[in-house]
Amino acid sequence: xxxxxxxxxxxxxxxxxxxxxxxxxxxxxxxxxxxxxxxxxxxxxxxxxxxxxxxxxxxxxxxxxxxxxxxxxxxxxxxxxxxxxxxxxxxxxxxxxxxxxxxxxxxxxxxxxxxxxxxxxxxxxxxxxxxxxxxxxxxxxxxxxxxxxxxxxxxxxxxxxxxxxxxxxxxxxxxxxxxxxxxxxxxxxxxxxxxxxxxxxxxxxxxxxxxxxxxxxxxxxxxxxxxxxxxxxxxxxxxxxxxxxxxxxxxxxxxxxxxxxxxxxxxxxxxxxxxxxxxxxxxxxxxxxxxxxxxxxxxxxxxxxxxxxxxxxxxxxxxxxxxxxxxxxxxxxxxxxxxxxxxxxxxxxxxxxxxxxxxxxxxxxxxxxxxxxxxxxxxxxxxxxxxxxxxxxxxxxxxxxxxxxxxxxxxxxxxxxxxxxxxxxxxxxxxxxxxxxxxxxxxxxxxxxxxxxxxxxxxxxxxxxxxxxxxxxxxxxxxxxxxxxxxxxxxxxxx
Numbered sequence: 001x002x003x004x005x006x007x008x009x010x011x012x013x014x015x016x017x018x019x020x021x022x023x024x025x026x027x028x029x030x031x032x033x034x035x036x037x038x039x040x041x042x043x044x045x046x047x048x049x050x051x052x053x054x055x056x057x058x059x060x061x062x063x064x065x066x067x068x069x070x071x072x073x074x075x076x077x078x079x080x081x082x083x084x085x086x087x088x089x090x091x092x093x094x095x096x097x098x099x100x101x102x103x104x105x106x107x108x109x110x111x112x113x114x115x116x117x118x119x120x121x122x123x124x125x126x127x128x129x130x131x132x133x134x135x136x137x138x139x140x141x142x143x144x145x146x147x148x149x150x151x152x153x154x155x156x157x158x159x160x161x162x163x164x165x166x167x168x169x170x171x172x173x174x175x176x177x178x179x180x181x182x183x184x185x186x187x188x189x190x191x192x193x194x195x196x197x198x199x200x201x202x203x204x205x206x207x208x209x210x211x212x213x214x215x216x217x218x219x220x221x222x223x224x225x226x227x228x229x230x231x232x233x234x235x236x237x238x239x240x241x242x243x244x245x246x247x248x249x250x251x252x253x254x255x256x257x258x259x260x261x262x263x264x265x266x267x268x269x270x271x272x273x274x275x276x277x278x279x280x281x282x283x284x285x286x287x288x289x290x291x292x293x294x295x296x297x298x299x300x301x302x303x304x305x306x307x308x309x310x311x312x313x314x315x316x317x318x319x320x321x322x323x324x325x326x327x328x329x330x331x332x333x334x335x336x337x338x339x340x341x342x343x344x345x346x347x348x349x350x351x352x353x354x355x356x357x358x359x360x361x362x363x364x365x366x367x368x369x370x371x372x373x374x375x376x377x378x379x380x381x382x383x384x385x386x387x388x389x390x391x392x393x394x395x396x397x398x399x400x401x402x403x404x405x406x407x408x409x410x411x412x413x414x415x416x417x418x419x420x421x422x423x424x425x426x427x428x429x430x431x432x433x434x435x436x437x438x439x440x441x442x443x444x445x446x447x448x449x450x451x452x453x454x455x456x457x458x459x460x461x462x463x464x465x466x467x468x469x470x471x472x473x474x475x476x477x478x479x480x481x482x483x484x485x486x487x488x489x490x491x492x493x494x495x
Contacts, residue, residue: 004034019265024199026207026216028173030398030448030473033388037196038397043168044184045077046198046262047191048135049205049228050168054160055142056224057167063145064094071231072238073134077261079241080109080129087238088128091137095144102127103154104136104186110243132186134238139188154187161189168193170218171201171208185263194397198268205229206258206270229258229270387451387463387474392484395450395477399423406444410434410453410462411481420481421491423452431462438469445471452477452484 005017020035030037052074060066070091078084092098106125109115118125127133139160143150148159155161166176172193184190193201207217208225218225232239236250239260246259258270390398399405409422410431416422429437431453449471453459456478463476477484485491 020195022195022199024196024203026200026203026214028196028200028203028216029446030196030475033196036394036397038194038394038400040180040192040194041198041266042182042262042264043191043193043198043268044262044264044266045132046260046266046268047164047168048075048077049232049258049260050171050201051075051135051164051188052138052228053167053221053224054163055138055145056227057221058142058145060138060141060145061227064091064141066091066094068231069235069238070134071227072235074138075228075232075260076134076239077110077131077244077246078134078238079111079243080114080125080131081111081241082114084134084238084241085126085128088133088137091134091141095137095141097137097140097150099127099133101140101150102130102133102136103152104130104132106130111241112243130186132188136186136188154189156181156189165189165191167221168201170221171204172197173200173204196398198266202258202268202270232258232260387460387467387476389460389463389476389478391478392487392489395452395475395484396489398448398450398475399425405448405450407450407452408441408462408466409481410451410458415454415481417494420485421493422481423484424490424492426452431458434462434465441466446473448473448475450475450477453480455480455482 004019004021006013007015007017018035020037020039021033022030022035022037023032025031052071055074056071061071070087073084073087073091076084078088089099092101104127106127107130108125109118109129110131114129118129127136130136136154139153140150142160143153146160146163152158153160162176165179165181168191169176169179172179174193174197180192181189182192204216204218205225206229207214208219208221209229210226211217212219212222233250233253233255236247239250240246244261246261249259250257253271256271259268261267399407407423407426408429409416409426410429411422412430412432413428416426416428416430422428427441429441449466451459451463451466451474453462456476459476459478459480463474467474479486481491
């Protein structure tokens, strides 16, 4: 967890908010993060767009002539406003159900005006006022088009719930049994994913909605994903309502942003059309005053900047002049990389600056500003070093959770093969002769590359060298192999 925002009363710190933010593209590549990408959390209501897909996959739109507003409600966490209650009731009638068939329970409307009107009329809330009534109504309709029993449709072993778990697994690139479950507040299974997998699922949902030719899209779900995204972004008032920032946020982006909250501070987003990515964060509030520690190594030279030590600059200059086999030279690669980076930074700034809109939800927008100015980023950086840095605990989660991570050990060959061993799957590329190894490493330029040395210092130098040589997603494992072993993570030995 990392401090994302501070709240001041006068000139005194009153509270701070910690959490994790992850940005992933539709191929699952980590683009930027703050905190812990591998943190496993519960999606809660952020799973609703995926839970609605089976209804569409089995022909529910044609069978029940579902409108965009009704589809949005099946994906929403509504406020219990009159239009929400009416739409949920209409969904039930299409399947000849009524509110007694809903197993979500009842609670007061989230919307303050709707709740006040109920109290003034002396009425108790019904299951239709539950923020999940649209989702549950959609589930009841899905049981009919799937020709399965509607009784106990909320049970984890019900065929509908198993299908929904498998659908989420398809978007997160996981087997259903790899997704832990518990019981959500409305009684249905609640799913657990890492933040990185959650972001990946949302990015893939958006990519699939744009058609089969988009990188990372799932052709099988293209039609259903398109209807889900179109309905949510066209009718955001049915996804949430006056009670939540989700509705005005999507309205502000005019259909280019999909957003969905989950309970306990989870928030997921996906952007279209140029940047297909998702941001997910878990925000918690602490009332203890505490200064934030800047996550990056090096001395601070002002807000949003960090510098590296003269030793790093000296090492980079030395390697820039060195040549490898066939006249291969780092300096030539660096020059091309710097040009590509400048163009990428301009595109990223133009896209991400949209998040600076003056709309509700100050805490979330503060998190966005934090992400742009000072979080650890991969590929687009505000630091002189230009690479991300993570603790061994986070690195272990990333290696376990992703098949696209490349690990590079820059220690001498005798250390790689020595008694300490090396991280399983790591490629040996000794830093002293790095120019000899760069040509064989260039195919990994667009993948997430985890670099480590004996300690933090040598690993950081190598990480920056890879970054300025055009590697887009460079992550340095702080503490090197020493800290990896001290924290109890295993190593392997070369045969």
